[in-house]
Amino acid sequence: MVKKLVVIGAGMASGRALEELFAKDPEGWDVTLFNAEPRGNYNRIMLSPVLSGEKTFDEIVTHTAEWYEENGVTCRFGEKVVAIDKEAKTVTAENGDVLAYDKLLMGMGSNPFIIPLPGHDLDGVIAYRDLEDTNAMIALGDKPEAKAVVIGGGLLGLEAAAGLALRGVDVTVVHIMGHLMERQLDEAAGYLLRKALTDKGIKVMCSANSKEIVGEDGKVKALMLDDGTELPCDLLVMAVGIRPNVALGQAAELAVGKGIRVDDQMVTSDENILAVGECVEHNGAIFGLVAPLYDQAKVVASTLAGEEAAFVQKEVSTKLKVTGCDLFSAGDFADGETREDIVFRDPARGVYKRLVIEENKVIGAVMYGDTADSNWFFGMIKDGTDISDMRETLIFGPAYQGGEPLDPMAAVAALPDDAEICGCNGVCKGDIVAAIKDGANDLGAIRATTKASASCGTCTGLVEQVLGATLGDDFVIPTEQPMCGCTDLTHEDVRRLIKSQELKSMPAVWQELGWKTTCGCHVCRPALNFYLLADWPLEYADDPQSRFINERKHANIQKDGTYSVVPRMWGGMTTPDELRAIADAADKYNVPTVHVTGGQRIDLLGVKGEDLPAIWADLNKAGMVSGHAYAKGLRTVKTCVGRDHCRFGTQDSTGLGIQLEKKLWGSWTPHKVKLAVSGCPRNCAEATCKDIGVVCVDSGYQLGVAGAAGMDVKETERLADLTTEDEVLEYATAFMQLYRENAKYLDRPYKWVAKVGLDWVKEQVEDEATRKALVERFEISQSVYRKDPWAEHAETKAETYAPIANLVQEAAE
Amino acid sequence: MSDWIDIGPLEAIAPRGARVVKTAFGCVAVFRTAKDEVYALDNACPHKQGPLAEGIVHGAKVTCPLHNWVFDLETGHAQGADEGQVATYPARVEEGRVLLDVEFLNNRTAA
Ligand code: SRM
Ligand SMILES: Cc1cc2nc3c(=O)[nH]c(=O)nc-3n(C[C@H](O)[C@H](O)[C@H](O)COP(=O)(O)OP(=O)(O)OC[C@H]3O[C@@H](n4cnc5c(N)ncnc54)[C@H](O)[C@@H]3O)c2cc1C
Ligand code: SF4
Ligand code: FES
Numbered sequence: 001m002v003k004k005l006v007v008i009g010a011g012m013a014s015g016r017a018l019e020e021l022f023a024k025d026p027e028g029w030d031v032t033l034f035n036a037e038p039r040g041n042y043n044r045i046m047l048s049p050v051l052s053g054e055k056t057f058d059e060i061v062t063h064t065a066e067w068y069e070e071n072g073v074t075c076r077f078g079e080k081v082v083a084i085d086k087e088a089k090t091v092t093a094e095n096g097d098v099l100a101y102d103k104l105l106m107g108m109g110s111n112p113f114i115i116p117l118p119g120h121d122l123d124g125v126i127a128y129r130d131l132e133d134t135n136a137m138i139a140l141g142d143k144p145e146a147k148a149v150v151i152g153g154g155l156l157g158l159e160a161a162a163g164l165a166l167r168g169v170d171v172t173v174v175h176i177m178g179h180l181m182e183r184q185l186d187e188a189a190g191y192l193l194r195k196a197l198t199d200k201g202i203k204v205m206c207s208a209n210s211k212e213i214v215g216e217d218g219k220v221k222a223l224m225l226d227d228g229t230e231l232p233c234d235l236l237v238m239a240v241g242i243r244p245n246v247a248l249g250q251a252a253e254l255a256v257g258k259g260i261r262v263d264d265q266m267v268t269s270d271e272n273i274l275a276v277g278e279c280v281e282h283n284g285a286i287f288g289l290v291a292p293l294y295d296q297a298k299v300v301a302s303t304l305a306g307e308e309a310a311f312v313q314k315e316v317s318t319k320l321k322v323t324g325c326d327l328f329s330a331g332d333f334a335d336g337e338t339r340e341d342i343v344f345r346d347p348a349r350g351v352y353k354r355l356v357i358e359e360n361k362v363i364g365a366v367m368y369g370d371t372a373d374s375n376w377f378f379g380m381i382k383d384g385t386d387i388s389d390m391r392e393t394l395i396f397g398p399a400y401q402g403g404e405p406l407d408p409m410a411a412v413a414a415l416p417d418d419a420e421i422c423g424c425n426g427v428c429k430g431d432i433v434a435a436i437k438d439g440a441n442d443l444g445a446i447r448a449t450t451k452a453s454a455s456c457g458t459c460t461g462l463v464e465q466v467l468g469a470t471l472g473d474d475f476v477i478p479t480e481q482p483m484c485g486c487t488d489l490t491h492e493d494v495r496r497l498i499k500s501q502e503l504k505s506m507p508a509v510w511q512e513l514g515w516k517t518t519c520g521c522h523v524c525r526p527a528l529n530f531y532l533l534a535d536w537p538l539e540y541a542d543d544p545q546s547r548f549i550n551e552r553k554h555a556n557i558q559k560d561g562t563y564s565v566v567p568r569m570w571g572g573m574t575t576p577d578e579l580r581a582i583a584d585a586a587d588k589y590n591v592p593t594v595h596v597t598g599g600q601r602i603d604l605l606g607v608k609g610e611d612l613p614a615i616w617a618d619l620n621k622a623g624m625v626s627g628h629a630y631a632k633g634l635r636t637v638k639t640c641v642g643r644d645h646c647r648f649g650t651q652d653s654t655g656l657g658i659q660l661e662k663k664l665w666g667s668w669t670p671h672k673v674k675l676a677v678s679g680c681p682r683n684c685a686e687a688t689c690k691d692i693g694v695v696c697v698d699s700g701y702q703l704g705v706a707g708a709a710g711m712d713v714k715e716t717e718r719l720a721d722l723t724t725e726d727e728v729l730e731y732a733t734a735f736m737q738l739y740r741e742n743a744k745y746l747d748r749p750y751k752w753v754a755k756v757g758l759d760w761v762k763e764q765v766e767d768e769a770t771r772k773a774l775v776e777r778f779e780i781s782q783s784v785y786r787k788d789p790w791a792e793h794a795e796t797k798a799e800t801y802a803p804i805a806n807l808v809q810e811a812a813e
Numbered sequence: 814m815s816d817w818i819d820i821g822p823l824e825a826i827a828p829r830g831a832r833v834v835k836t837a838f839g840c841v842a843v844f845r846t847a848k849d850e851v852y853a854l855d856n857a858c859p860h861k862q863g864p865l866a867e868g869i870v871h872g873a874k875v876t877c878p879l880h881n882w883v884f885d886l887e888t889g890h891a892q893g894a895d896e897g898q899v900a901t902y903p904a905r906v907e908e909g910r911v912l913l914d915v916e917f918l919n920n921r922t923a924a
Contacts, residue, residue, distance in 0.1 A: 178828060178847075187847060334848050336873055337885040519829070519847050522869040522876035522883070545829035549867040549878040557878055561864040804832035804843065804911075805820035807918065 003102040005029045008081045013277030013293040014107030015041035020301030031073045038078035051163030084252040106275040110242035119213030124220035141167025149223045149233040153180040157239035162322040172203040184318045184329040189368040191507035244279045264310035265303045328374035331364035331381045344395045345514045360388045373397035412465040422452035484523035491744040527745035537781035550630035564605040566629035571639040571657035572600030581622030599636035613798035616790035625788035633668045637661040642679035649679035651696035666786040670743040691749045706753040734771040737778040817912040831866040842866035852886035853904040859897030
């Protein structure tokens with residue numbers, strides 16, 4: 001007997017289920033197919049090529065009118081099912097028709113999630129789910145100078161953005177997370193993707209929070225972010241996620257969690273109702289990619305045909321359908337102690353591959369730029385292949401398996417003379433060998449004579465191998481200290497490359513310079529954070545998570561986990577009011593210790609972390625700001641009483657000290673920087689052992705630099721003899737900036753000057769144009785950093801200083 | 814039996830950061846990695862009780878803010894040449910909320 005099957009939703013899952021069913025049991029079913037969309041089944045995932053113009057809609061239709069007819073399917077397209085009566089075994093259509101069924105198949109897919117921002121119901125705010133949405137975007141392309149904003153930097157959002165861009169629309173992607181497609185990609189791959197999209201003219205804003213959709217006459221006009229940025233647009237696409245379409249199931253009182261619950265046979269809590277696709281929940285999981293839905297479709301067909309079958313969840317993989325962005329991700333790529341990474345980076349080709357290995361099996365893979373081997377790796381993830389025998393060459397893919405691991409030296413020796421070694425400068429192996437024969441016998445000489453490895457530096461290792469292969473035992477490949485275990489490059493190399501390759505973010509550094517770890521370590525991150533903010537003060541945003549605790553919390557941590565608080569006393573000067581405010585703060589916050597520091601100010605030691613924002617706010621009220629006693633930055637400017645009081649004083653040492661401190665405070669430096677100004681050569685402010693020290697004399701000012709009085713004691717060296725205060729300010733600032741731009745992280749000025757030589761420093765600072773340019777760059781940086789972090793944190797970040805939760809009650813119960 | 818308790822939204826913890834949860838038996842540090850995994854460990858370094866929540870988080874590891882010992886967040890084991898282990902507690906994220914297992918937090922006092 002022919003049974004009645006009603007299907008709700010002509011989607012990708014139900015379409016496949018019907019195909020499978022008719023193949024098994026061509027005569028057994030009388031099918032009625034409802035679809036809310038006014039059309040039959042089509043390949044929804046190919047809407048993106050339709051949007052970009054690479055395909056037409058007709059090409060992506062999967063089931064034609066003839067197919068429905070041949071298989072006896074009654075089509076009710078453009079009609080919704082509005083109710084199910086599971087006792088009576090009937091469904092009700094939108095027009096009131098009631099249809100009886102023997103079996104019901106639910107395949108309603110999901111609903112795009114719309115963030116309920118103010119203005120989300122304006123005209124021109126759309127999702128990206130069906131042909132109507134696609135057509136709205138295509139239509140925008142015909143409008144001259146059209147602008148669109150896409151909220152969501154996941155798979156769908158990026159495909160929408162890329163399609164819009166190909167249609168000539170000016171597109172901005174606004175993404176709330178720190179990097180694109182964070183669910184599928186790690187930061188490095190996210191960085192490469194962002195770069196590729198930017199090259200296509202798409203603007204990408206990460207860590208951006210939407211606040212409001214601004215409209216005019218009921219139509220969308222702009223998106224406003226919570227930092228006040230307004231992004232004008234004619235169309236706003238929200239692609240922020242989907243929710244299984246469960247309303248009908250809920251109304252029919254089926255078991256519903258996140259989706260409509262089904263068992264392994266795809267049967268819901270009612271034995272005559274099956275469900276398939278994105279609307280279902282199986283074993284707590286919901287689905288958003290077609291591969292598992294096709295497996296479900298097979299099981300549905302078997303169950304209906306009375307055969308045994310069970311749905312089993314498998315690994316899924318993701319590819320982005322944007323031409324020119326080859327990326328692939330599968331499995332699990334979170335870090336963990338038992339997990340190891342194999343990372344391969346080829347900066348020049350923009351290739352990044354990462355395999356996550358656990359117990360000799362590949363459990364996750366991310367690749368960008370070259371995804372040719374992705375299926376091979378995906379197979380290994382699914383099969384749990386033991387990779388111990390091919391570990392060394394695994395990342396190079398199937399083509400490299402079975403051979404001997406290469407000896408890099410032998411490989412270089414075997415290169416022909418016309419093999420290119422340095423891509424930037426087009427230097428071949430033959431050129432280098434010739435230079436060596438002419439007497440260049442170390443890296444510096446090769447750089448000077450051939451320019452090989454003198455630009456981006458990534459071929460340095462290769463050049464050294466050519467030297468080794470040519471000179472034999474006469475050449476020992478130098479082992480300069482790398483920055484840390486994450487890279488073979490030295491601090492100096494990294495600084496140079498950040499500038500020459502214009503690397504402006506940490507993921508950019510990690511990728512372009514071939515970092516061996518996914519996100520650095522506690523040694524390189526603070527250094528990189530400094531290099532990046534010093535070189536790109538306006539473009540790079542300081543990363544508090546890459547700072548040591550003292551700089552992250554703007555206070556010195558003590559051995560018992562409390563903190564010390566040192567307000568600035570400009571040039572060592574204070575007032576009775578300030579002292580009273582400090583005393584009040586000490587009382588109010590039960591500060592156990594008050595110490596007069598060696599830097600001419602007062603230290604409140606033993607403040608609880610939670611109290612920091614409050615004590616800062618109190619000190620702010622009395623006009624005091626952070627003393628940066630915790631910072632690799634400007635610390636104190638000590639002064640003596642000088643001309644105003646002292647019978648030997650030659651100049652206003654206190655006033656000059658205050659001016660210097662007001663100019664330099666807030667700036668970050670490779671290590672801490674301390675200054676002093678003494679009013680005469682008796683030098684009561686100890687200016688001759690400071691990083692920058694001024695000794696006033698009758699004729700003007702002696703400016704010394706590179707002194708020290710910590711682990712090493714060293715007298716300053718004279719940088720210049722100057723006649724006015726303005727000159728002192730200018731020279732001191734120029735020296736500070738030169739140090740910021742060139743020194744290795746954690747080198748005090750005296751260590752750095754010893755490396756580059758005082759003569760070179762003098763040459764830079766004495767040349768007027770260079771000096772003025774240094775000062776100008778310092779001021780640009782100060783436009784961002786000359787501010788009180790205490791006030792900022794007390795106002796905007798105070799809650800992060802408190803515990804996130806207090807479970808003292810719970811735990812006691 | 815597990816008894817999950819909601820301690821707050823994931824956004825309240827910076828990626829590669831941590832926040833502290835106060836309990837009757839001392840503080841627990843709840844870490845969030847760059848990939849949004851969460852881990853809960855005692856907020857006291859086995860070396861000299863350094864507050865681990867204030868350390869630098871890299872991968873699934875944290876470096877103690879006082880003397881730079883490095884701990885695996887998953888197991889609590891010290892890395893490299895240092896020896897020691899910090900107690901770890903079940904933690905997970907569900908729909909943007911961070912959950913801790915109270916049973917475990919309580920049980921540790923019995924130990
Ligand atoms: C508070 C203070 C001692 C005091 O009570 O007088 C102090 C306290 C610390 N000093 Fe200092 N130094 C203090 C003046 C000095 C001085 C004297 C000076 O500045 O005139 C020196 C020698 C001068 C110099 O720097 O060349 C000094 C040389 C050091 C050094 C060695 C630096 C070096 O390059 O050799 C360190 C270690 C470091 O920075 O790596 C250090 C590190 C420290 C730290 C930050 C150790 C740490 O990392 O926790 C101490 C923090 C204690 C705390 O919890 O607040 N402190 N320290 C002084 C704060 C001055 C201020 O008002 O900001
Ligand atoms: C632009 C785009 C690109 C994508 N790219 C990929 C990709 O590259 N790879 C991948 O694996 N996945 C991709 N997906 C996801 C994939 O398309 C979905 O996983 C898949 O379509 C889900 O199939 P489904 O049958 O569950 O639901 P759908 O295909 O959404 O079908 C459900 C149908 O049910 C109808 N319906 C809903 N309620 C009712 C009702 N009450 N009565 C009648 N009809 C109703 C709807 O109108 C809809 O037509 C993409 C999705 C989109 C939108
Ligand atoms: S001298 Fe040593 S003990 Fe004293 S404050 Fe400086 S660092 Fe600490
Ligand atoms: S207290 Fe943690 S390393 Fe010393």
